[in-house]
Amino acid sequence: MLTEQLLNDGLAQTTLHPLNIRVKSASGSIILLDDGREVIDFVSGIGVSSFGHSHPEIIQALKNQIDQHLHVMVYGEMRQESQDLAAASLCSILPSSMDAVYFVNSGAEAIDGALKLSRNCTKRTRIMAVEGGYHGNTFGALSVSSNEARKAPFAPMVPDVDFMEWNDHGALQTIDESFAAVIVETVQGDAGIRIPSVKWMHALRNRCTEKGVLLILDEIQCGMGRTGKPFAFEHFSIEPDVLCLGKALGGGLPMGAFVSSKARMRQLATSPELGHITTFGGHPLPCASSAAALSLLKKIDFPAMEERAGNFQSRMMAHELVQDVRRIGAYIAVELKDAASVAFCVDHALKNGLLIYYFLSTPNAFRVAPPLTMDSDTWLKATELMCQTLDACALIEST
Numbered sequence: 001m002l003t004e005q006l007l008n009d010g011l012a013q014t015t016l017h018p019l020n021i022r023v024k025s026a027s028g029s030i031i032l033l034d035d036g037r038e039v040i041d042f043v044s045g046i047g048v049s050s051f052g053h054s055h056p057e058i059i060q061a062l063k064n065q066i067d068q069h070l071h072v073m074v075y076g077e078m079r080q081e082s083q084d085l086a087a088a089s090l091c092s093i094l095p096s097s098m099d100a101v102y103f104v105n106s107g108a109e110a111i112d113g114a115l116k117l118s119r120n121c122t123k124r125t126r127i128m129a130v131e132g133g134y135h136g137n138t139f140g141a142l143s144v145s146s147n148e149a150r151k152a153p154f155a156p157m158v159p160d161v162d163f164m165e166w167n168d169h170g171a172l173q174t175i176d177e178s179f180a181a182v183i184v185e186t187v188q189g190d191a192g193i194r195i196p197s198v199k200w201m202h203a204l205r206n207r208c209t210e211k212g213v214l215l216i217l218d219e220i221q222c223g224m225g226r227t228g229k230p231f232a233f234e235h236f237s238i239e240p241d242v243l244c245l246g247k248a249l250g251g252g253l254p255m256g257a258f259v260s261s262k263a264r265m266r267q268l269a270t271s272p273e274l275g276h277i278t279t280f281g282g283h284p285l286p287c288a289s290s291a292a293a294l295s296l297l298k299k300i301d302f303p304a305m306e307e308r309a310g311n312f313q314s315r316m317m318a319h320e321l322v323q324d325v326r327r328i329g330a331y332i333a334v335e336l337k338d339a340a341s342v343a344f345c346v347d348h349a350l351k352n353g354l355l356i357y358y359f360l361s362t363p364n365a366f367r368v369a370p371p372l373t374m375d376s377d378t379w380l381k382a383t384e385l386m387c388q389t390l391d392a393c394a395l396i397e398s399t
Helices: 056-070 079-092 107-122 137-142 148-154 170-176 198-211 231-236 284-299 300-315 340-350 375-398
Strands: 023-027 030-033 037-040 099-106 126-130 161-164 179-185 214-218 242-246 257-259 324-328 331-335 365-368
Touching: 037 099, 037 375, 056 284, 079 099, 079 257, 079 284, 099 107, 107 126, 107 137, 107 179, 107 214, 107 242, 107 257, 137 148, 137 179, 161 170, 161 257, 170 198, 179 198, 198 231, 300 331, 300 375, 340 365, 340 375
Parallel strands: 126 161, 126 179, 179 214, 214 242
Antiparallel strands: 023 030, 030 037, 099 257, 242 257, 324 331, 331 365
């Protein structure tokens, strides 16, 4: 059903097919609707609420910060305790080569900042992106994303961007000394949770090092514990030159960051001065929330999460309707035969109390990315609801 209800209420909208449900409150893994129904959030706000909704430690950190101050000055001009704490918390769990953080407002801005940094540090202009990649919707982030249909209405894009095949060893030979950076999602999200081989990631890292090209890893969706480790690159035993984060980083508040070495980050203050500036980046509220979220990340029971996610995968794979399940940690794509089946499942699941969601560029699959803190009983209930939805879809298709 097509609806312009948001637009009629004075709100710009992104689609004529919104979920169109009204939220009253949210806690843990449950969203309470205005009509009294409860919905299990099985996508974490597309990876934002990875530590659950309204986590008491995050709420308390926000209340403490509100009592101190809100925005006082554009980023980088005044020292603020919450910024110091968030930076120290993040750097403490990253490799020592990543010891400087630039907090921004979103993942897309983190991508733009990382691209600027790479051109500044290398004095080169070309950027190599990867087929199937998705990095956001600002001009810079969209320019290094792969979906041509989504880019065409806004062309021309940022120039000097090339694309190579994902997980293809031969394609790595196209990376040469003319490139400033290669940008790749450590695990591709919008492409339907595509996990590269360890050998390819090692070869990519080595090729970038050999040619003096910065390796930018985008972990906006797949970072912050989503894959079963604090950062997805840990699965591949490599380190990026620049790491982009967002979504779960803010603990439910809007936030992004790009992280690199102090030597590289120094370029943004000296050549030129104010090489990257932001009014609201490093805002004290998201920084306070992020510090609390990073503390919670250290407490995640990854073996328990892996067991629950693995059980869900097994149940899905056993269903006649499911073509494939791609999973790493609690980052999951369930592939069906076509987009119509996915649309039916998203709608049916929501009506019965379970929120799953689409991928932008993978129409025959739906995403599952529950809060990392979801307990076993809720995981089990969500799995049963998902099986019931698949059963209903199979019945429709058989008649």
